[in-house]
Amino acid sequence: xxxxxxxxxxxxxxxxxxxxxxxxxxxxxxxxxxxxxxxxxxxxxxxxxxxxxxxxxxxxxxxxxxxxxxxxxxxxxxxxxxxxxxxxxxxxxxxxxxxxxxxxxxxxxxxxxxxxxxxxxxxxxxxxxxxxxxxxxxxxxxxxxxxxxxxxxxxxxxxxxxxxxxxxxxxxxxxxxxxxxxxxxxxxxxxxxxxxxxxxxxxxxxxxxxxxxxxxxxxxxxxxxxxxxxxxxxxxxxxxxxxxxxxxxxxxxxxxxxxxxxxxxxxxxxxxxxxxxxxxxxxxxxxxxxxxxxxxxxxxxxxxxxxxxxxxxxxxxxxxxxxxxxxxxxxxxxxxxxxxxxxxx
Amino acid sequence: xxxxxxxxxxxxxxxxxxxxxxxxxxxxxxxxxxxxxxxxxxxxxxxxxxxxxxxxxxxxxxxxxxxxxxxxxxxxxxxxxxxxxxxxxxxxxxxxxxxxxxxxxxxxxxxxxxxxxxxxxxxxxxxxxxxxxxx
Numbered sequence: 272x273x274x275x276x277x278x279x280x281x282x283x284x285x286x287x288x289x290x291x292x293x294x295x296x297x298x299x300x301x302x303x304x305x306x307x308x309x310x311x312x313x314x315x316x317x318x319x320x321x322x323x324x325x326x327x328x329x330x331x332x333x334x335x336x337x338x339x340x341x342x343x344x345x346x347x348x349x350x351x352x353x354x355x356x357x358x359x360x361x362x363x364x365x366x367x368x369x370x371x372x373x374x375x376x377x378x379x380x381x382x383x384x385x386x387x388x389x390x391x392x393x394x395x396x397x398x399x400x401x402x403x404x405x406x407x408x409x410x411x412x413x414x415x416x417x418x419x420x421x422x423x424x425x426x427x428x429x430x431x432x433x434x435x436x437x438x439x440x441x442x443x444x445x446x447x448x449x450x451x452x453x454x455x456x457x458x459x460x461x462x463x464x465x466x467x468x469x470x471x472x473x474x475x476x477x478x479x480x481x482x483x484x485x486x487x488x489x490x491x492x493x494x495x496x497x498x499x500x501x502x503x504x505x506x507x508x509x510x511x512x513x514x515x516x517x518x519x520x521x522x523x524x525x526x527x528x529x530x531x532x533x534x535x536x537x538x539x540x541x542x543x544x545x546x547x548x549x550x551x552x553x554x555x556x557x558x559x560x561x562x563x564x565x566x567x568x569x570x571x572x573x574x575x576x577x578x579x580x581x582x583x584x585x586x587x588x589x590x591x592x593x594x595x596x597x598x599x600x601x602x603x604x605x606x607x608x609x610x611x612x613x614x615x616x
Numbered sequence: 617x618x619x620x621x622x623x624x625x626x627x628x629x630x631x632x633x634x635x636x637x638x639x640x641x642x643x644x645x646x647x648x649x650x651x652x653x654x655x656x657x658x659x660x661x662x663x664x665x666x667x668x669x670x671x672x673x674x675x676x677x678x679x680x681x682x683x684x685x686x687x688x689x690x691x692x693x694x695x696x697x698x699x700x701x702x703x704x705x706x707x708x709x710x711x712x713x714x715x716x717x718x719x720x721x722x723x724x725x726x727x728x729x730x731x732x733x734x735x736x737x738x739x740x741x742x743x744x745x746x747x748x749x750x751x
Contacts, residue, residue, distance in 0.1 A: 448711070457703035460729045462710045470717050528747065588652050595659065598736035599744055605730055 273377035276313045276332060277301055282375045283315075283332070290368040290382070293322035308585050309343050310335055310504065314385060331364065334380035343504045346379035347371045348431050352506045353383065355429060355480070361418045362411075363500045388498035392488035396527045396534035402492035409536035411497050412490065413544025416514055419500075420549060422480035424508045429480070432507050438475045439510035443564060444468055447571050454574065460601040464567045467608050473512075473560050481509035486523040487533040511551055516561035521603050522569060522596075559612035563604050570600035627661040662739045668692065670735045671699055677728045678702040682709070 276283070280298055287296035300316040315330040335346050344352065346369065353366035364383040371379045395401045402408040424434060435442035444465050451458055451465075482489075483505030491498045517523070518541065524534035532541035542553045577594025579585040621629065631654060639650045675698060679686055682702060690698070709715065716722045737745050745751060 451707070457700065457707045459703055459706045459710060460733055462707045463715070463725065463729055466710050466713070466715075467717050526747075588649065588656065592652055592656060595740040598733050598740055602730075602733045602737060602748070605726070605733060609726065 273373075276303075276311075276334065276376065279376050284317075286368075286370060286375045287317060287319065287330075287382075288322075291319050291322045291324040293319040293325060295320040299327075304331065306336070308336060308579075308587075309340055310346075315382070329385035330367070330382050331385050332380055332382050334376055335378045344431075344506060345371075346381050349504050349506075350381045351429055352432070352480070352503045353381075355422055356419060356500075356503070359418055359422050361500060362415050362497055363503075386491055386499040388491035388493035390488060390491045390501060392523075392525045392534070395487060395492060396525045396530070400494055402535075403494065403496040405530070405535040406537075406540045408492065408496055409532045409540040410544035410547075412518070412533065412535075413541040413546075414548045415497070415500060415544075416482075416485060416518070417545045417547070417549035417551075419482060419485075419514070420479040420511050420551075424478050429508075432480075434478065434508040438472065439478065439513065440468065440472055440560075440564060443568065447567060450571050450575070454578075458570075458574075458597075458601075460605065461567055461570050461597075464563060464601070464604040464608065468560070468564050468567065471560060473557050476510050476512070478508040479511050481507050481513045483507055483509075483514075485514035485518050486520070487518075487525060487535065488523065510561070511549075512557050512561035513565070515545070515553065516558060516565040517569075519558070519562060520565050520569060522599065556612040559607065563607045566600045566604040566607065570597050570604070573597045573600065624661055624664050627657055627664070631657045631661065659740055662742070666735075666739055668695070670739070671695065674732055674735070675699050675702065677731070678706060681724060681728055682706065 274282075280301065284296045284298055287298075288294065297318045298315060299318060300314070302314040304312040304314050306312070311334055313332045313334070315332050316327070317330065318327050319325050333346065333349075339345055350366050350369045353363060356363050357365055364386045366381060366383045368382045369379075370376070370381070373379075389395070389401065391401075399405060422429075424432070447461070447465055451461060482500065482503060484502060485500075489502045490500045518533050519531050519538060521528055524530060527534035530536050531538050535541075538558075546552055573593045573596045576590045577597075580587050580590035580594075634650070634657060635654045639647070639654060642650045672695070675695065676686065678684070678699070679702070682705060684702065687694075687698065710725075715725050734745065734750060738751075
């Protein structure tokens with residue numbers, strides 16, 4: 272039987288003590304940081320007696336909630352991805368311990384080190400006091416993205432991650448078409464965008480680790496800069512341009528449309544950071560292509576989210592209203608296709 | 617004949633009361649819900665005001681694109697059904713590659729998709745259009 276985190280305080284203390292090789296763990300404070308439908312994040316202030324983590328420590332507990340979503344990693348998988356990213360030097364909270372059984376909370380959870388700061392997207396894009404100079408922050412995020420992409424699908428590594436069988440773009444187009452086919456309502460604009468994408472398939476690239484939702488809102492900052500990239504549950508293997516295009520989506524600029532890189536800065540800063548760490552150069556024609564595809568993907572995600580409400584699985588006004596955002600992504604896809612890629616210098 | 621206020625007029629009063637009297641006193645944890653509710657009520661008002669006109673215009677454009685003759689004296693539900701089935705046919709033809717994707721040949725379909733999308737946004741989020749410099 273699933274317990275709430277506060278209900279399981281005693282069990283969590285036992286778990287922490289064992290995991291941290293401490294004589295004793297006392298939880299001083301528990302605070303819900305955020306709760307989606309699939310997982311919840313709690314801040315945990317604890318005092319550990321003995322062991323390598325002895326003293327006052329702050330952790331984040333991330334627990335699974337409702338029934339698993341097939342497109343989302345479970346906690347065991349997410350833990351493995353976080354570990355790989357952390358070990359590759361990516362700025363992400365250090366993943367510490369995993370409880371994949373049901374004996375502590377009645378559901379799986381992982382514990383990571385707490386990082387200071389906020390991920391509040393609307394505030395970050397409007398407030399230069401959050402994240403330091405935003406050009407520098409965008410450049411830093413480009414570097415981090417390149418670091419994430421140093422992780423590739425070698426044998427034995429993160430084998431559970433979804434992997435495109437043919438080209439990454441082709442696979443995405445096929446998945447989106449399959450979803451459209453299963454839907455009750457016709458979406459000719461998305462259909463047309465996918466036809467354009469099919470006709471303009473880019474040259475393939477080696478697969479890399481994709482965060483899957485790399486955008487403003489999924490990284491934390493304090494007043495001096497980036498403190499950590501979070502929320503790895505949509506990670507997969509994919510094209511290097513996937514996360515790059517997602518980051519620059521108009522929708523994720525949270526109103527600062529003029530700042531094309533995540534609502535933070537002009538693209539050049541983001542690209543510069545990326546190119547500093549990566550061996551890859553950013554090709555503006557590819558960037559344009561993947562941004563069209565990103566808009567189409569997000570359009571379909573918005574349909575899926577509305578469907579979660581409409582099917583009764585997850586009644587929520589927020590999910591319902593997300594279904595009315597589809598047209599924004601459709602408009603942007605149409606606009607981008609018509610405008611074409613920026614002229615080469 | 618129903619008395620005034622009309623459905624739309626009631627919704628407008630509901631919207632203004634929510635926004636001006638209720639939203640400011642909601643506890644912090646309900647603020648997001650309050651904003652969504654105010655937004656959703658405005659959306660519903662706009663939907664009621666636009667009524668079936670956008671659908672009729674969309675259907676006329678689809679008829680022109682697909683070479684279908686208009687149908688006289690349709691009931692509202694027959695019209696809805698035809699709008700759906702022409703859209704489904706349009707999707708099938710796009711998937712089958714019946715439409716040009718480049719050059720001037722793509723203009724008629726593009727203009728239809730663009731106008732249809734604009735209209736969806738006029739109802740769902742006119743602020744987005746204004747921010748994009750569109751109407």
